[in-house]
Amino acid sequence: MKKEFNSVTDLYNRVLPALKIKKRELIKKGINKSEKEIFEDLAKTKWIKGTNISLNEIVNDILNYQNSIF
Numbered sequence: 001m002k003k004e005f006n007s008v009t010d011l012y013n014r015v016l017p018a019l020k021i022k023k024r025e026l027i028k029k030g031i032n033k034s035e036k037e038i039f040e041d042l043a044k045t046k047w048i049k050g051t052n053i054s055l056n057e058i059v060n061d062i063l064n065y066q067n068s069i070f
Helices: 008-028 036-043 055-063
Strands: none
Touching: 008 036, 008 055, 036 055
16 A cells, blocks of 8 residues: 655654654763754655655665764
């Protein structure tokens, strides 16, 4: 089943639970990043050419977000 989003805000709200998990992981490592900052970092680095990226790929990218972007 392919899920399409009408806006970036819709997508952000859909993946917010994964962003919250990643934020908690980063805080435990001493890195203070907001959910929005994580989302924007990935949008600029991983999803910049993003067409036809599946929701599970996006969630996977969030959960595997590394500090190497910093």
